[in-house]
Amino acid sequence: MAVPKKRTSKSRKRKRRTHWKLKSPNLIECSNCTAQILPHRVCPECGHYKGKEITSN
Numbered sequence: 265m266a267v268p269k270k271r272t273s274k275s276r277k278r279k280r281r282t283h284w285k286l287k288s289p290n291l292i293e294c295s296n297c298t299a300q301i302l303p304h305r306v307c308p309e310c311g312h313y314k315g316k317e318i319t320s321n
Contacts, residue, residue, distance in 0.1 A: 289302060290303060294307040294309065
């Protein structure tokens, strides 16, 4: 069984974890009402997708 020869220091452990970041969502503007929405989804504000009305509020 593999056993570490030396203890991993706090700084080495934290250096390895520096890439564990949250990414901000890629928001786009709705072409109809200019609300910020996720791409490839129906706008929750106006119900449009690709210039067509999908749902009526």
